[in-house]
Amino acid sequence: MAEPKFLAENMLGSFLACLETARKFANALIDGTALWKSVDDVAVEQIAGGLRSARPLNSFKSVLLPARELVARYGEGEQKDPLQEAADSTVALVGVRGCGCRALAYLDAVMLNEPPESFYRVRRENTIVISVDCAEAAPTCFCDLLGGNAYPEELFDVNLSPVESGYVAAAGSKKGSELLEKNQRLFSEATPAHLEQMRQMRQETAEQLRQQNREYTFPEDFQEDLPQSVEGMFWRYELSGCVQCGGCTAVCPTCYCFLLYDGERAPGAYERVRAWDSCQFSGYAVMAGPPGATKPDPRREHMSKFQHRFAHKFWYDLVNWGVLGCVGCGRCGQTCPGAIDLRRVLSEVKKERVEHG
Numbered sequence: 001m002a003e004p005k006f007l008a009e010n011m012l013g014s015f016l017a018c019l020e021t022a023r024k025f026a027n028a029l030i031d032g033t034a035l036w037k038s039v040d041d042v043a044v045e046q047i048a049g050g051l052r053s054a055r056p057l058n059s060f061k062s063v064l065l066p067a068r069e070l071v072a073r074y075g076e077g078e079q080k081d082p083l084q085e086a087a088d089s090t091v092a093l094v095g096v097r098g099c100g101c102r103a104l105a106y107l108d109a110v111m112l113n114e115p116p117e118s119f120y121r122v123r124r125e126n127t128i129v130i131s132v133d134c135a136e137a138a139p140t141c142f143c144d145l146l147g148g149n150a151y152p153e154e155l156f157d158v159n160l161s162p163v164e165s166g167y168v169a170a171a172g173s174k175k176g177s178e179l180l181e182k183n184q185r186l187f188s189e190a191t192p193a194h195l196e197q198m199r200q201m202r203q204e205t206a207e208q209l210r211q212q213n214r215e216y217t218f219p220e221d222f223q224e225d226l227p228q229s230v231e232g233m234f235w236r237y238e239l240s241g242c243v244q245c246g247g248c249t250a251v252c253p254t255c256y257c258f259l260l261y262d263g264e265r266a267p268g269a270y271e272r273v274r275a276w277d278s279c280q281f282s283g284y285a286v287m288a289g290p291p292g293a294t295k296p297d298p299r300r301e302h303m304s305k306f307q308h309r310f311a312h313k314f315w316y317d318l319v320n321w322g323v324l325g326c327v328g329c330g331r332c333g334q335t336c337p338g339a340i341d342l343r344r345v346l347s348e349v350k351k352e353r354v355e356h357g
């Protein structure tokens, strides 16, 4: 890859303008909170603020896997192919964090596994990823406990590292190199002082993470720890805070459960829609059955749904895909009305084994 460049803060707007995609989304600072927003809906100053904040509260998942998506049309009338519509739309994501890049790696492993999920595949192919280092961590972030760093290491096209009065811009792919090359008028050479500021900022965020997470102990062999802990009293305590709102799975960049339903959009014309589901909802996994009969439900108990979320991310995903289903972004802990923090639950799993194993 080419040498890193320097993008001055007052060139950020021009950089966003040079992204030749139909839709652009970026981190933007709104009333003190960073959020993913359409670039058209916010000012460039808000994006500059968002790129220097802790990771956004929501994730970019809704761009690649929309909360509600038309996947088929059938019956009479006009038949536009929804997959072709998805394939025709190009997207830029500006502000994907280190944890976000690892979430992309996870979604790629699950969705692009043969046979690939067609809608995800076409969107992924048409997405340019502009990532950014975390100049600070959110209080619930714990990427470090899972072996991650607060800066992107893979799957980005261009990475921006916030430094004084601008960003160090580094290409991570051929697409990214071409983007920097084509728009070289926007950049100057990154100086040794810029690179030193980048190194220091990375070190400071790593230290912030180390300090805020020092009380937590994570199980390395969760597969062995979980079965031994399922009767632990801490599960009952944590469960008592859960109101099954599904907030944790909605904000999670790696949760992808969905349901399909069909509807009639006009007389004789039908559509099939895919919508987000949550393993925490009471109706999740309930199967059809005869009228009046109790419907089969493999996870009827709330506790089994609750424990399943942890087992899926820290056990089954390793077995099935060879990667963890959690990237330590801490969004679930920040969102949960019951203040259920995954770091605390996992640390209790470990303690249970040490005390009773």
Ligand code: SF4
Pocket (backbone or CB within 6 Å): 241, 242, 243, 244, 245, 246, 247, 248, 249, 280, 335, 336, 337, 338, 339, 340
């Ligand atoms: S966000 Fe909290 S309360 Fe809501 S479903 Fe998740 S764990 Fe339960």
Ligand code: SF4
Pocket (backbone or CB within 6 Å): 248, 251, 252, 253, 254, 255, 313, 325, 326, 327, 328, 329, 330, 331, 332, 333, 342
């Ligand atoms: S489970 Fe929580 S911490 Fe892990 S990736 Fe999902 S939202 Fe982030």
